[in-house]
Amino acid sequence: MAGPVPGSPVLAARGLVREFRGFRAVDGVDLDVAEGSVHALVGPNGAGKTTLFNLLTGFLKPTAGSVRLGPHELAGRSPEHVARLGLARSFQITSLFAELTPLQHVELALAGRTGLGWRFWRSDKALRRFSGRAAELLEQVGLDGHGATPAGALAYGRKRALELALALALDPKVLLLDEPTAGMGVEDVDRTVRLIQRVRETGGRTLTVVMVEHNMSVVSSLADRVTVLQQGRVLVEGPYAEIRHDPRVVTAYLGDSNAAH
Amino acid sequence: MILSRLAGRPVLLVIGLVAALLLPWFVYPPVALDIACWALFAAAVDLLLGFTGLLSFGHAAFWGSAAYATGLIAVHSGLPFPVAVLGGAAFSAVLAVPIGYLSIRLRGIYFAMVTLAFAQMVYFVANQWRDVTGGENGLQGIPRDFFGVDLSDPFFFYYAGLPFILAGLFVAWRIVRSPFGRVLVSIRDNSARARALGYSIDRYKLLVFVLSAALSGLGGGLFAIGHGFASLDGVYWTTSGQAVMMVVLGGIGTLWGGAIGAALIVELNDRLATAGFQETGIITGAIFIVVVLVFRRGVWGTARTLLER
Ligand SMILES: Nc1ncnc2c1ncn2[C@@H]1O[C@H](COP(=O)(O)OP(=O)(O)O)[C@@H](O)[C@H]1O
Ligand SMILES: [Mg+2]
Numbered sequence: 023m024a025g026p027v028p029g030s031p032v033l034a035a036r037g038l039v040r041e042f043r044g045f046r047a048v049d050g051v052d053l054d055v056a057e058g059s060v061h062a063l064v065g066p067n068g069a070g071k072t073t074l075f076n077l078l079t080g081f082l083k084p085t086a087g088s089v090r091l092g093p094h095e096l097a098g099r100s101p102e103h104v105a106r107l108g109l110a111r112s113f114q115i116t117s118l119f120a121e122l123t124p125l126q127h128v129e130l131a132l133a134g135r136t137g138l139g140w141r142f143w144r145s146d147k148a149l150r151r152f153s154g155r156a157a158e159l160l161e162q163v164g165l166d167g168h169g170a171t172p173a174g175a176l177a178y179g180r181k182r183a184l185e186l187a188l189a190l191a192l193d194p195k196v197l198l199l200d201e202p203t204a205g206m207g208v209e210d211v212d213r214t215v216r217l218i219q220r221v222r223e224t225g226g227r228t229l230t231v232v233m234v235e236h237n238m239s240v241v242s243s244l245a246d247r248v249t250v251l252q253q254g255r256v257l258v259e260g261p262y263a264e265i266r267h268d269p270r271v272v273t274a275y276l277g278d279s280n281a282a283h
Numbered sequence: 284m285i286l287s288r289l290a291g292r293p294v295l296l297v298i299g300l301v302a303a304l305l306l307p308w309f310v311y312p313p314v315a316l317d318i319a320c321w322a323l324f325a326a327a328v329d330l331l332l333g334f335t336g337l338l339s340f341g342h343a344a345f346w347g348s349a350a351y352a353t354g355l356i357a358v359h360s361g362l363p364f365p366v367a368v369l370g371g372a373a374f375s376a377v378l379a380v381p382i383g384y385l386s387i388r389l390r391g392i393y394f395a396m397v398t399l400a401f402a403q404m405v406y407f408v409a410n411q412w413r414d415v416t417g418g419e420n421g422l423q424g425i426p427r428d429f430f431g432v433d434l435s436d437p438f439f440f441y442y443a444g445l446p447f448i449l450a451g452l453f454v455a456w457r458i459v460r461s462p463f464g465r466v467l468v469s470i471r472d473n474s475a476r477a478r479a480l481g482y483s484i485d486r487y488k489l490l491v492f493v494l495s496a497a498l499s500g501l502g503g504g505l506f507a508i509g510h511g512f513a514s515l516d517g518v519y520w521t522t523s524g525q526a527v528m529m530v531v532l533g534g535i536g537t538l539w540g541g542a543i544g545a546a547l548i549v550e551l552n553d554r555l556a557t558a559g560f561q562e563t564g565i566i567t568g569a570i571f572i573v574v575v576l577v578f579r580r581g582v583w584g585t586a587r588t589l590l591e592r
Contacts, residue, residue, distance in 0.1 A: 079479070081475065081478075100478070100483070101478040101479055102478045102479075102480075102481050102482055102483045102484070105480060105481040110479070111479055113476070113479075117473055117475065117476045117479075118472075118473065118476065119468065119469045119472040119473050119476065120472050120473075121468060121472060122468070122469065122472075130465060130466065130469055130480060131480045133462060134481035134482055135481065138462045139463055139465070139466040139487070140462075140463055140490070141461060141462050141463055142457070142461045142462075142490070142491075142494065143457060143461065144461050144462060145457075145460060145461065146460050146461050146464060146465050148462055149462050149465060188476075188480065192480065192481065
């Protein structure tokens with residue numbers, strides 16, 4: 023058996039459709055994400071990007087279509103199953119456990135694969151076996167020194183960094199980031215770009231990333247390929263250098279990219 | 284400083300244990316046992332409400348049917364009362380599997396309504412199945428055998444039953460402070476995120492539902508032995524409501540707060556009843572409203588916040 027061919031699709035969607043009471047938020051989307059690449063999803067507000075993420079990760083069941091992650095069919099599986107198969111995600115709106123510290127967050131993410139979470143008869147100190155690795159991950163995203171602050175009290179940029187650490191803790195095959203720089207100032211955006219570049223290259227392989235991103239400078243510095251969505255459909259797909267000059271994209275999206283959120 | 288040290292667990296644990304041991308000296312012993320049983324019941328309800336974010340409005344099904352099951356075992360087998368009580372708890376756990384399976388997928392008020400509906404079905408069955416449950420007369424004459432030891436005095440029976448309550452409370456505490464408890468809190472705070480981390484939240488909720496039912500059943504079974512009968516009251520919806528009320532009074536998500544809520548409500552109900560007052564509900568209801576308005580986190584939750592300052 024040969025290993026995965028570099029550049030072959032690790033994540034592939036075919037004919038994905040999702041209707042909400044007759045309204046097609048995602049309308050026949052094909053998507054091929056190449057192994058080891060960064061693939062950006064862009065498009066105006068309401069284009070269906072988050073819905074597409076939810077379809078890929080099992081949070082929504084597709085009305086039609088399929089999703090494959092390597093050899094696994096994902097459509098119809100539960101979010102927890104998809105996560106265990108190696109598709110990890112962050113959320114557009116920061117999504118954490120208010121009462122837990124960052125260290126506890128990451129411990130919980132690391133414990134997910136072990137079945138320790140079922141041990142209701144054991145002390146929660148048993149989770150400390152993950153604290154070494156958890157501290158490493160927190161350091162990787164620049165949260166060392168914040169491991170014991172309740173997550174609710176963290177600054178916004180740090181919460182987003184914790185989101186990233188949680189997704190990385192799952193040791194995913196593919197990482198889905200929904201607007202990782204949304205609501206950030208320029209400095210935090212730059213730091214997040216560098217962070218994503220850095221964390222992709224750890225563990226001797228290059229992590230595949232799919233990201234929803236509005237900020238075109240982020241897309242240009244990170245993305246190998248870009249898929250532009252509009253009204254639930256793929257408008258164009260290609261390398262950033264190509265699509266940025268496509269007249270359809272310019273009118274549909276890039277024209278008001280600076281205003282878009 | 285001193286206060287915050289007092290808030291440290293060993294001290295409170297000792298105070299709690301001493302209070303539990305001295306209780307029948309200060310309150311009428313049968314009432315003391317009622318308080319202990321309801322304290323465990325409230326802790327079991329708090330496992331769901333405070334630590335998993337599930338408001339069950341049907342836990343009477345587990346408390347009350349364990350009372351019947353315990354009573355039936357004691358009446359028909361002649362086994363020592365601990366066996367009957369544990370049998371009752373096991374019965375509740377088994378009953379919780381289908382009820383939990385069918386309700387934990389629902390959220391918020393829908394979960395509360397469906398658990399209430401199941402409890403009403405249990406009530407209906409208990410009411411109809413007179414040959415077994417005694418219908419409106421209840422299941423009478425439940426013995427409290429313990430290898431020939433005379434436990435007829437409620438004062439002594441309190442001490443015979445207390446180990447079961449303490450063991451049940453310990454289990455509840457262990458659950459809350461376990462890796463499993465950590466997962467429960469994550470489900471409570473953000474269930475979508477817990478799923479994205481790979482946790483099958485429905486299975487976790489089902490397990491805690493069954494554990495909670497078993498602990499409720501332990502309390503309900505002991506209650507039945509203590510009273511010598513099991514009645515329809517035990518499976519009636521007001522029983523579910525009273526347990527929730529105790530948790531809210533004591534403080535949701537505090538585990539021990541439920542014991543304070545139980546002591547307040549049981550003792551108050553008893554005083555009002557001995558004073559010949561019929562409509563105790565209106566008094567407890569009014570007190571409930573006042574406490575909830577004044578102490579937003581319940582008695583224990585508020586006290587803890589003050590101690591931790
Ligand atoms: N749960 C839902 N129910 C009904 N409509 C929805 C739901 N989720 C998304 N939509 C609709 O689908 C469209 C796409 O939304 P979304 O995927 O969030 O867009 P984007 O992330 O690209 O901004 C929007 O018109 C939105 O109103
Ligand atoms: Mg979106």
